[in-house]
Amino acid sequence: MNAPVILDRRRVLAGGGALIVSFSLAPALADDAGPAPKPPGSLATAPYLDSWIRIDADGSITAFTGKAELGQGFKTAFQQIAAEELDVAFDALKVVTADTGRTANEGYTSGSQSTQYSGTAIQNAAAQVRALLMAEAAKRVDLPVESFRTENGAVIASDGQRLGYGELVAGDMLHVQAQPKSKLKDPATYRVMGQPIQRVDIPAKVTGGAAYVQDMRLPGMVHARIIRPPSYGAVLTACDTSAVEKMPGLVKVVRDGNFLAVVTKKEFQSVKAMKALSAAAKWKETASLPKQDDLLAVLTGLKSNDMTIFEQSNPAAVGQKTLEATFTRPYQAHGSIGPSCAVAQLIDGEMTVWTHTQGVYPDRAGIAEMLKVPPASVRLIHVEGSGCYGHNGADDAAADAALIARAMPGTPVRVQWMREQEHSWEPFGPAMVTRLKASLDGSGRIADWHFDVWTNTHSMRPGGAGSMLAAQHMAQPFAVPPPEVLPLPAGGGDRNAIPIYKFPNAKVVHHFIPEMPVRISAMRALGAYHNVFSIESFMDELAAAAGADPIEFRLKHLEDKRGREVIEKAAQAFGWQKGQKAPQGRGYGFAFARYKSLAAYCAIASEVEVNSETGRPRLVRAVAAVDSGQVVNPDGLTNQIEGAIVQSMSWTLYEAVTFDDTRITSIDWQTYPILRFDAVPDTIEVHIINRPGLPFLGSGETGQGPAAASIANAIANATGKRLRNLPLTRKRIKDAIDA
Amino acid sequence: MMTLKVNGHDHQIDADPDTPLLYVLREDIQLNAAKFGCGLGQCGACTVIVDGKAVLSCITPLLLLEGKQVTTLEGLGTVETPATIQRAFMEEQAAQCGYCIAGMMMRAQALLQKNPKPTDAQIRTELEPHLCRCGTHMRILRAVHRAAHLMQTADASPVQRSAQ
Numbered sequence: 001m002n003a004p005v006i007l008d009r010r011r012v013l014a015g016g017g018a019l020i021v022s023f024s025l026a027p028a029l030a031d032d033a034g035p036a037p038k039p040p041g042s043l044a045t046a047p048y049l050d051s052w053i054r055i056d057a058d059g060s061i062t063a064f065t066g067k068a069e070l071g072q073g074f075k076t077a078f079q080q081i082a083a084e085e086l087d088v089a090f091d092a093l094k095v096v097t098a099d100t101g102r103t104a105n106e107g108y109t110s111g112s113q114s115t116q117y118s119g120t121a122i123q124n125a126a127a128q129v130r131a132l133l134m135a136e137a138a139k140r141v142d143l144p145v146e147s148f149r150t151e152n153g154a155v156i157a158s159d160g161q162r163l164g165y166g167e168l169v170a171g172d173m174l175h176v177q178a179q180p181k182s183k184l185k186d187p188a189t190y191r192v193m194g195q196p197i198q199r200v201d202i203p204a205k206v207t208g209g210a211a212y213v214q215d216m217r218l219p220g221m222v223h224a225r226i227i228r229p230p231s232y233g234a235v236l237t238a239c240d241t242s243a244v245e246k247m248p249g250l251v252k253v254v255r256d257g258n259f260l261a262v263v264t265k266k267e268f269q270s271v272k273a274m275k276a277l278s279a280a281a282k283w284k285e286t287a288s289l290p291k292q293d294d295l296l297a298v299l300t301g302l303k304s305n306d307m308t309i310f311e312q313s314n315p316a317a318v319g320q321k322t323l324e325a326t327f328t329r330p331y332q333a334h335g336s337i338g339p340s341c342a343v344a345q346l347i348d349g350e351m352t353v354w355t356h357t358q359g360v361y362p363d364r365a366g367i368a369e370m371l372k373v374p375p376a377s378v379r380l381i382h383v384e385g386s387g388c389y390g391h392n393g394a395d396d397a398a399a400d401a402a403l404i405a406r407a408m409p410g411t412p413v414r415v416q417w418m419r420e421q422e423h424s425w426e427p428f429g430p431a432m433v434t435r436l437k438a439s440l441d442g443s444g445r446i447a448d449w450h451f452d453v454w455t456n457t458h459s460m461r462p463g464g465a466g467s468m469l470a471a472q473h474m475a476q477p478f479a480v481p482p483p484e485v486l487p488l489p490a491g492g493g494d495r496n497a498i499p500i501y502k503f504p505n506a507k508v509v510h511h512f513i514p515e516m517p518v519r520i521s522a523m524r525a526l527g528a529y530h531n532v533f534s535i536e537s538f539m540d541e542l543a544a545a546a547g548a549d550p551i552e553f554r555l556k557h558l559e560d561k562r563g564r565e566v567i568e569k570a571a572q573a574f575g576w577q578k579g580q581k582a583p584q585g586r587g588y589g590f591a592f593a594r595y596k597s598l599a600a601y602c603a604i605a606s607e608v609e610v611n612s613e614t615g616r617p618r619l620v621r622a623v624a625a626v627d628s629g630q631v632v633n634p635d636g637l638t639n640q641i642e643g644a645i646v647q648s649m650s651w652t653l654y655e656a657v658t659f660d661d662t663r664i665t666s667i668d669w670q671t672y673p674i675l676r677f678d679a680v681p682d683t684i685e686v687h688i689i690n691r692p693g694l695p696f697l698g699s700g701e702t703g704q705g706p707a708a709a710s711i712a713n714a715i716a717n718a719t720g721k722r723l724r725n726l727p728l729t730r731k732r733i734k735d736a737i738d739a
Numbered sequence: 740m741m742t743l744k745v746n747g748h749d750h751q752i753d754a755d756p757d758t759p760l761l762y763v764l765r766e767d768i769q770l771n772a773a774k775f776g777c778g779l780g781q782c783g784a785c786t787v788i789v790d791g792k793a794v795l796s797c798i799t800p801l802l803l804l805e806g807k808q809v810t811t812l813e814g815l816g817t818v819e820t821p822a823t824i825q826r827a828f829m830e831e832q833a834a835q836c837g838y839c840i841a842g843m844m845m846r847a848q849a850l851l852q853k854n855p856k857p858t859d860a861q862i863r864t865e866l867e868p869h870l871c872r873c874g875t876h877m878r879i880l881r882a883v884h885r886a887a888h889l890m891q892t893a894d895a896s897p898v899q900r901s902a903q
């Protein structure tokens with residue numbers, strides 16, 4: 001029976017179908033009279049099993065994901081998921097990530113959705129593939145399928161016969177649509193999932209292996225630098241290129257309207273040529289930027305579309321003591337350590353772009369539109385870049401490279417942005433204003449709650465060409481597309497604006513501002529960062545007004561069981577005690593949220609030291625508890641939460657994009673300072689509450705908001721002063737202490 | 740044309756003398772580890788070791804390197820035979836995106852060659868020029884401590900190559 005068997009597709013499909021019918025007859029589904037349920041995760045939109053799992057005749061296995069590895073480590077997690085459900089060793093398969101030529105269209109890698117959507121798809125596809133292989137083995141050996149098991153890439157019959165996956169797979173056997181339900185493994189039997197397996201990408205990264213798009217070197221590759229306008233809307237009025245064209249190594253000057261670039265043989269030659277051309281270029285600038293020092297007035301003064309997104313009333317509950325507070329967040333930068341980069345090559349009318357975009361498919365659509373070619377003639381391949389934390393310059397660099405490569409058919413073109421370009425041209429995290437008002441009843445409960453948030457959209461990611469700088473700057477430019485309200489429940493600027501706590505009366509209004517005076521887009525956690533900062537700061541203010549312990553006060557208003565457990569875990573691990581006073585000069589803070597109201601739960605307790613002479617704050621220690629459902633890789637999850645706390649601390653204590661009336665003025669690490677090692681905490685602890693068998697809950701962004709509020713609450717606890725305007729700088733704290 | 744000694748090998752380099760070392764390492768010698776982060780000496784991603792000292796290669800012109808020994812992360816060890824510092828960073832899983840890590844490791848290596856038993860405060864002070872945006876700092880500190888510990892013990896095998 002080991003001889004190769006040629007099966008026609010029809011027979012295989014029939015066989016697979018017969019097996020799948022047995023899933024479909026599961027009682028839960030049999031009772032469901034509604035429309036046919038869709039398979040879970042991204043299988044709903046890309047249902048073919050071979051879009052996710054491929055097995056070759058030699059037994060080699062590949063799992064595919066349309067998501068992009070950004071340093072979150074999910075490539076390793078997905079390998080664990082696939083290995084577990086396929087019943088093979090972790091090392092027995094490879095994972096291929098976002099590539100329009102090879103993987104499913106999973107949109108953007110954003111919103112902590114990779115594991116929730118793509119991981120779930122791989123998990124279910126792998127389980128169904130394993131079932132198909134067992135069914136095929138049953139047919140070949142002629143034993144009932146129940147008498148088979150799988151182990152190490154083979155199906156083994158009760159009589160000991162062993163059929164490797166490679167020999168079982170034939171033709172289009174896996175080119176079948178996924179069924180709504182899979183027979184997933186019992187979590188108690190997991191061997192690969194739930195283990196802290198070391199990340200597959202780290203060895204190359206710590207030994208100088210080629211790991212990033214910046215490391216790509218194609219034969220004959222040339223180097224390009226862009227000469228960006230000095231400010232938004234600047235117009236190139238004159239540009240004498242004659243001197244630059246004589247510079248050593250110069251291959252080409254590319255000019256298309258306000259898009260200006262140099263191309264040279266060697267890389268540093270392009271830096272020199274860029275500087276020379278930058279000096280020669282004359283621009284007409286327009287003062288169009290708002291007042292940086294008064295974002296509160298700026299944002300609340302712009303025209304907004306006001307949407308009540310949550311309303312609840314119970315006239316029986318009456319407030320007696322009312323508090324009001326306004327919180328602001330400045331524009332903040334993603335600040336990738338490696339400026340954006342892309343490589344593009346046009347061969348026989350086919351454009352290939354290697355890019356660290358978060359969305360190969362949407363970015364391809366934008367580039368194709370810009371180049372006025374069919375999307376099928378453009379291929380985008382994701383290659384890792386420096387961490388992005390949202391929409392940074394990656395997509396713009398990809399468009400830059402494509403535009404230049406079009407002008408030089410056959411030649412691979414590498415575009416590398418400079419530090420100043422990343423800092424001044426990346427789309428920033430949008431500024432925000434929140435206004436909160438709440439009343440306490442006689443028993444110290446919140447009787448009514450009002451929350452208003454003013455902000456732009458929180459995503460201007462490509463979909464069309466107009467989202468990309470190159471297309472905006474061309475002689476025949478593409479208009480910036482109108483901003484869109486991102487739909488709830490995940491939301492955009494209103495992400496996490498609806499409180500998880502239960503209040504008898506509540507109203508939440510999203511003031512969506514279409515006008516965008518500063519270039520903005522998605523930044524890690526979107527509006528949740530500031531909304532959670534505001535809600536959780538205000539909860540502490542209300543707790544103080546009620547004379548209650550902050551944790552006790554939260555639990556009093558929280559019904560969500562998993563949320564309560566996360567809070568209790570963080571409090572207990574921190575050693576939180578009601579009424580406990582921190583040592584002199586220090587304060588304790590606490591905050592909690594469920595990211596997007598539907599993803600991972602996270603609670604953070606922190607201890608902050610404030611120097612009363614200088615106002616300088618330092619996070620001394622943080623203790624987090626997180627529930628992200630079934631854990632795939634506990635060390636990867638811990639790494640994400642540690643990073644979220646440290647990054648959010650940097651945003652919260654230091655960061656604001658600065659500008660005058662015309663230009664962005666925070667253009668490097670001196671003018672946009674971020675955390676350095678002197679301010680790194682003594683310790684960060686992360687406690688995971690694992691939920692075996694429950695759905696994966698996105699966790700990459702869950703820490704941003706709670707970390708900010710926990711630190712703010714600790715500063716208030718240390719100083720007795722409440723700071724509501726981000727960032728909570730040394731000077732603002734000092735001024736508050738002195739006030 | 741000048742001779743540049745990198746990781747123990749002589750390389751004949753045909754580049755302008757004002758070319759920053761970083762570009763020579765990445766383009767002429769095709770090494771990946773030293774990274775372009777700012778070109779301004781503000782972030783540390785480009786750090787390499789020159790004659791035992793950590794140097795920001797993005798602002799160090801080629802002309803200053805005649806007769807000096809340059810060591811990059813590639814010169815310490817490989818995936819198969821990692822140097823102690825590399826092993827420590829792998830064991831601590833001290834990276835997220837990892838873009839800043841090579842520079843961090845080179846400065847840590849220079850520190851440990853000079854001071855095999857640094858205190859936590861000394862490590863933090865030494866790493867001050869380096870930025871990490873993912874917030875991997877806690878793991879980076881743990882990895883440097885681990886490397887120091889490993890170097891003190893016979894456990895430093897399989898390979899303990901020392902940067903020049």
